[in-house]
Amino acid sequence: MSAPIDLRLLPATAAVSPDGRLSIGGCDLGLLAERFGTPLFVYDEAHLRARCREYVGAFGPDGVAYAGKAFLCRAMVRLVGEEGLHLDVATGGELHVALSAGFPPRRIVFHGNNKSDEELGSALAGGVGRIVADSFTELDRLEKLVKGGLAAPRVLLRVTPGVEAHTHQYIETGTEDSKFGFPVRPGDALEAARRVAASPYLELAGLHCHIGSQIHVLESYARAAAVVVDLAAEVEAAVGAGAIGELNLGGGLGIAYHDGDEPPTVAEYAAVLRRAVDEAISDTGLSSRPAVLVEPGRSIAGTAGVTLYRVGTIKEIVGVRTYAAVDGGMSDNARPATYGARYEAFLPERATAERPLVVTVAGKHCEQGDLLVRDATLPADLAVGDLLCTPATGAYGYAMASNYNKVPRPAVVFAAGGEARLVVRRETVDDLLRLEET
Ligand code: LLP
Numbered sequence: 340m341s342a343p344i345d346l347r348l349l350p351a352t353a354a355v356s357p358d359g360r361l362s363i364g365g366c367d368l369g370l371l372a373e374r375f376g377t378p379l380f381v382y383d384e385a386h387l388r389a390r391c392r393e394y395v396g397a398f399g400p401d402g403v404a405y406a407g408k409a410f411l412c413r414a415m416v417r418l419v420g421e422e423g424l425h426l427d428v429a430t431g432g433e434l435h436v437a438l439s440a441g442f443p444p445r446r447i448v449f450h451g452n453n454k455s456d457e458e459l460g461s462a463l464a465g466g467v468g469r470i471v472a473d474s475f476t477e478l479d480r481l482e483k484l485v486k487g488g489l490a491a492p493r494v495l496l497r498v499t500p501g502v503e504a505h506t507h508q509y510i511e512t513g514t515e516d517s518k519f520g521f522p523v524r525p526g527d528a529l530e531a532a533r534r535v536a537a538s539p540y541l542e543l544a545g546l547h548c549h550i551g552s553q554i555h556v557l558e559s560y561a562r563a564a565a566v567v568v569d570l571a572a573e574v575e576a577a578v579g580a581g582a583i584g585e586l587n588l589g590g591g592l593g594i595a596y597h598d599g600d601e602p603p604t605v606a607e608y609a610a611v612l613r614r615a616v617d618e619a620i621s622d623t624g625l626s627s628r629p630a631v632l633v634e635p636g637r638s639i640a641g642t643a644g645v646t647l648y649r650v651g652t653i654k655e656i657v658g659v660r661t662y663a664a665v666d667g668g669m670s671d672n673a674r675p676a677t678y679g680a681r682y683e684a685f686l687p688e689r690a691t692a693e694r695p696l697v698v699t700v701a702g703k704h705c706e707q708g709d710l711l712v713r714d715a716t717l718p719a720d721l722a723v724g725d726l727l728c729t730p731a732t733g734a735y736g737y738a739m740a741s742n743y744n745k746v747p748r749p750a751v752v753f754a755a756g757g758e759a760r761l762v763v764r765r766e767t768v769d770d771l772l773r774l775e776e777t
Contacts, residue, residue: 350383361687364754368687378667384755386643391422397609409636409734414762416440431458463489485540493544498528500566504551536578549589561615568619580626590634637734644733668702684715692718
């Protein structure tokens with residue numbers, strides 16, 4: 340574990356100069372840190388676009404909705420729109436960002452297990468293309484809004500197929516014991532479909548399932564797809580042929596976070612889903628092939644982004660551990676503390692150096708659990724003031740950022756063709772007072 344950096348964990352345009360300096364999108368990371376400060380999220384715009392294109396190539400032009408929860412800001416919404424994807428939003432807040440960036444409402448898929456009247460009302464009034472209904476309570480709520488004068492929505496029913504995704508339990512959502520969706524097994528999902536099909540206020544568009552996130556075992560998807568197609572056939576038998584026009588099979592494809600991770604490719608993922616859907620259709624005799632959509636978040640944004648930090652303190656506890664503390668932490672990357680997620684760390688200004696030193700990279704928050712990378716391997720001459728980079732932080736990093744300990748959130752830049760543009764500015768300490776009334 341003393342090799343120089345592994346470029347496979349970095350975005351597509353990452354390159355190392357002859358003097359060992361790492362660049363992304365043609366922009367030297369050391370210069371970006373000087374210009375924009377640290378901590379800083381840097382996204383490779385070409386990588387984001389290439390991942391969108393890879394997905395559209397594998398699933399078709401109307402087969403992909405980007406899951407905005409992974410990373411959302413208006414620049415990202417516009418990029419996703421330019422690449423021709425649909426957009427999945429999970430709250431009224433994400434919907435607001437999408438609409439304010441001019442994303443076509445018909446291409447928005449609205450999720451959430453507890454959408455409020457206000458959230459649903461603004462989605463219907465804004466012409467959102469599909470509502471993913473999650474409960475009987477939500478169906479009541481939608482019908483009431485339509486009776487009150489809003490347009491009838493196209494409804495996908497989120498169902499839980501009772502399948503394990505082999506991932507962290509906090510991000511596993513397809514099992515029967517889930518807060519999401521209508522369970523398939525006791526018959527709730529079928530009952531919900533009957534109800535939507537019979538309602539003059541709702542239009543049944545199809546079925547949705549999402550079994551979890553950071554998934555490496557494609558077989559889990561195949562089993563979920565089979566359960567959902569079975570259900571589609573039952574719905575068809577109950578309410579009529581062609582009732583299920585669309586199967587949205589969620590997101591969740593895993594990415595590489597550290598050396599040795601080998602996630603499946605998008606093409607492999609698409610092939611497994613296609614085969615599972617085709618087989619289930621011929622087994623069940625479903626009358627026509629529904630459109631199949633997926634909703635990737637992490638596998639579009641994750642590897643596209645890195646975080647840059649400045650090392651502020653180095654503390655060697657002899658015989659125990661060496662800590663290198665950086666100027667961010669669990670407020671810009673909650674994943675290590677929340678899921679025990681593991682990351683790598685590199686020095687982008689000494690990218691070709693061997694990395695023999697074992698150091699734990701700590702954040703600056705008031706918690707011992709605020710450790711970004713346990714037992715990172717770094718160059719032997721690590722020093723205070725060095726720039727440190729954690730790769731694969733593009734998904735669920737900025738998206739889950741907080742102001743814990745009143746730490747202002749970092750800036751976000753997009754780098755492409757040697758140019759970097761600020762897409763989200765750094766918060767200031769005055770921003771921390773913005774909501775206070777006295
Ligand atoms: N569709 C639905 C309905 C979802 O709930 C999710 C993720 C996705 C799509 C996108 O999944 P992805 O392709 O990004 O795996 N904060 C956690 C991940 C939570 C995922 C929530 N739902 C983490 O940092 O690992």
